[in-house]
Amino acid sequence: MRHKVAGYKLKRDVSDRRALLRNLVTSVIESERIVTTVPKAKAAKPLVDKMITLAKRDTLHARRQAAAFLMTPKAVQKLFDKLGARFGQRQGGYTRVTRLAWRQGDGAEQAILELVGSELVKRAAERAKRKEERLKAMREGREGEEGGEE
Numbered sequence: 472m473r474h475k476v477a478g479y480k481l482k483r484d485v486s487d488r489r490a491l492l493r494n495l496v497t498s499v500i501e502s503e504r505i506v507t508t509v510p511k512a513k514a515a516k517p518l519v520d521k522m523i524t525l526a527k528r529d530t531l532h533a534r535r536q537a538a539a540f541l542m543t544p545k546a547v548q549k550l551f552d553k554l555g556a557r558f559g560q561r562q563g564g565y566t567r568v569t570r571l572a573w574r575q576g577d578g579a580e581q582a583i584l585e586l587v588g589s590e591l592v593k594r595a596a597e598r599a600k601r602k603e604e605r606l607k608a609m610r611e612g613r614e615g616e617e618g619g620e621e
Contacts, residue, residue, distance in 0.1 A: 526550045
């Protein structure tokens with residue numbers, strides 16, 4: 472019977488597994504999207520959700536707990552400054568696992584582990600950048616027309 476047996480072993484001992492998951496969670500927080508195998512993504516998903524829940528609290532104790540788990544101070548900074556505010560009104564389900572094709576080398580099934588809404592943030596940033604480029608091109612075009620009339 473499997474009573475009270477939870478989590479994924481991932482064919483690693485305790486310290487290797489903990490280091491792997493800490494690195495995965497740090498990478499997800501820093502880049503908002505990673506490509507990994509399905510079992511690793513499923514194992515890291517609840518830990519990312521837990522870190523975002525800590526960020527929503529935004530107390531000194533929560534910051535210290537996150538800093539003890541995450542690998543870089545930059546990830547802690549982003550977690551509390553940006554992600555905590557972004558997911559402030561959301562009650563859970565901060566991450567999404569999307570299955571991809573099989574990996575070429577060893578045939579492992581791959582998945583994307585990403586933060587929900589990250590595609591909207593990236594799309595909005597790209598849209599703003601394109602709009603700025605269009606406005607700049609229009610301004611330069613007007614200046615060229617005015618210079619040509621003289």
